[in-house]
Each structure stands twice: as structure tokens, then as C-alpha cells.
Amino acid sequence: ASHELRSPLNAIIGFSSILLRSISGSLNEKQEAQTSSILRSGKYLLTLINNIMDVSQVETGRMACSNEEFLVGDVINEVLDISREPISQKNLDLTVDVPDIVMFSDRQRLIQCLHNLVNNAIKYTEEGAIAIRARTFDEGDGKSLVEIVVEDTGIGIAEEDIPDIFTPFSRIDSHLKGDVEGAGLGLFLVHKLVTEMLGGRIDVESKPEEGSRFSLLLPRWNSDDCSTPADLQSEVPN
Incomplete structure (x- = not known):
């Protein structure tokens, strides 16, 4: 089909x-x-x-997991290969602050999530800037996490509307709504992929007319539904 x-x-x-x-x-x-x-x-x-x-x-549980080792910076560069032109067309400033971080996770699903987030930032930002940042930190119990942030100075989201943005076919109410393409599936899919395929979570901070901050918090070594090589963590540099 x-x-x-x-x-x-x-x-x-x-x-x-x-x-x-x-x-x-x-x-x-x-x-x-x-x-x-x-x-x-x-x-x-x-x-x-x-x-x-x-x-x-x-x-339906039919999406296959495909974990591999990669640099977070390479993933973000791949996303920006598609996004730089529309960012430039809107005269938005772009800041990228991503140190060398090695992950073992589903590269293609992470690209898909970041593409949706960056695309939304472009669509809902008429002037100002978009920033993409990444860092690592320990959550405790030896668990290493990667945080990837996509931030914009766009129209923002009212606090009461934030829980609804991950609902399928939901779109935030704004003066741009009629001019912005979208069926309201992008963030729903991002939430599904992050929580069910990448083993992480997504946090949102936003204020109307000030902008939004979407943060992906992901395990650096994701073994959910995929086999992680036993000696991987000892071989990969910190």
C-alpha cells in the first residue's frame, strides 16, 4: 500500500x-x-x-530498531543539509553548539526526530534565531545521557496547550496557522519515536511570542530492542 x-x-x-x-x-x-x-x-x-x-x-510494533555507533554532530549536519536553505530564506540566525559525542542508538530515527523539530522551528519562527545544542551528562547509576536541544524565537506555545502538541492531528492555535503546512503528526511521531524506539523522553519549555525549547534526553548507549555489543562501551571514547 x-x-x-x-x-x-x-x-x-x-x-x-x-x-x-x-x-x-x-x-x-x-x-x-x-x-x-x-x-x-x-x-x-x-x-x-x-x-x-x-x-x-x-x-503496531512493526518498526524495526537499527542501532549503530555514530557522532551526534554528523547527525545534526545531515539534518541541516536539508534545513539550511529555508533557514537562510527566512534570514534566521543559526547557532550550532555540538561537541564530539559518540552515541550508540538508532541513527535514522534520531535524524527523523531532529528533522521534525528543526522543521517546526523554521515554520513557526518569522524572525530571530534557531539554536541546536548537545551535551552529555550522568543521570546516576552509571547511566550516561545525551541532551539535544532545538530552540527558537518563534511564536511559542501557551502553557495550557503544551500537553496537546503530542496528540495526533493537533495544531497549536496561532496567527500563522492558516499559512503553515502541517497535519499535526510530526510531534506525535517524534514523541513516539523518542519514548518507544530511542528509550528517552522529550521536554518542552515555551512562552507565547518568545519561543520554544524542545529537549531530547536520550541514553547514550541504547540497547532497547537491539543487541548492544558487549565490549562497545569499553571501546568507544568518552
């Missing part, structure tokens, strides 16, 4: 991109605007389908 949904959309996205690159001939201004709208809508629908499929897999 997912293949039948994704394949036509990938074709629409691909051919729209070809048209915009003028490979088959130049477009006039109106045609370019219309083609850009097709491309943007296609990408939005593909993201929505992917999120729905992922939510279904997590809730």
Missing part, C-alpha cells in the same frame, strides 16, 4: 523538479509559480504519507 501511494507522488515530485530546472525548456513566470506549487504540495503529501506509515508501524 505504501508503495502504491509513494510511487505516483515521487513521479510528480521528480517531473516537477525537472520542469523547474528548465531541462525540457524554459517556463514563464506563471508556469514556474504553478510548477513550484505542484512540487511543494507533492513534497508535503509525501511527508504526510511517510508520517502516517511510520505512526502505524510504531503503534
Whole structure:
């Protein structure tokens, strides 16, 4: 079913991109605007389908865990490879403060979570800055945690609305709501992945008109539902 949904959309996205690159001939201004709208809508629908499929897999226990060793900085750079252009287009300042941190966890799911958080920060921030920070600390009992923070100076969230943002199809009420694409599945999926796949939790601090701070607190060595090599922690530098 997912293949039948994704394949036509990938074709629409691909051919729209070809048209915009003028490979088959130049477009006039109106045609370019219309083609850009097709491309943007296609990408939005593909993201929505992917999120729905992922939510279904997590809730039915069919999403496989794939832990591996990686640098947190490499993951964040991969997320920013996609996000730098929209950040630049909105003239937002970007701060990245990430020391060398080695993790053993599900790299792709972490990328997925961070992409959702950074994308939300971009969507709901009209001016100001976005910051991404990471650090390690010990929670006690020898448990090492990694905290990854995505912070913005956007519209913020009222305190009473924070519990609802992780509800499926929930969207915060704001003056930007009508202009911002989204079905309200992104944060729901992030919460599911963080708590059920990455073995961590997500904390939120936010004030209306001041901005939001989303913090992922994750075990540095995640062995939930996956086998951790017995000698990994002794081989990986602190």
C-alpha cells in the first residue's frame, strides 16, 4: 500500500523538479509559480504519507530498531543539509553548539526526530534565531545521557496547550496557522519515536511570542530492542 501511494507522488515530485530546472525548456513566470506549487504540495503529501506509515508501524510494533555507533554532530549536519536553505530564506540566525559525542542508538530515527523539530522551528519562527545544542551528562547509576536541544524565537506555545502538541492531528492555535503546512503528526511521531524506539523522553519549555525549547534526553548507549555489543562501551571514547 505504501508503495502504491509513494510511487505516483515521487513521479510528480521528480517531473516537477525537472520542469523547474528548465531541462525540457524554459517556463514563464506563471508556469514556474504553478510548477513550484505542484512540487511543494507533492513534497508535503509525501511527508504526510511517510508520517502516517511510520505512526502505524510504531503503534503496531512493526518498526524495526537499527542501532549503530555514530557522532551526534554528523547527525545534526545531515539534518541541516536539508534545513539550511529555508533557514537562510527566512534570514534566521543559526547557532550550532555540538561537541564530539559518540552515541550508540538508532541513527535514522534520531535524524527523523531532529528533522521534525528543526522543521517546526523554521515554520513557526518569522524572525530571530534557531539554536541546536548537545551535551552529555550522568543521570546516576552509571547511566550516561545525551541532551539535544532545538530552540527558537518563534511564536511559542501557551502553557495550557503544551500537553496537546503530542496528540495526533493537533495544531497549536496561532496567527500563522492558516499559512503553515502541517497535519499535526510530526510531534506525535517524534514523541513516539523518542519514548518507544530511542528509550528517552522529550521536554518542552515555551512562552507565547518568545519561543520554544524542545529537549531530547536520550541514553547514550541504547540497547532497547537491539543487541548492544558487549565490549562497545569499553571501546568507544568518552
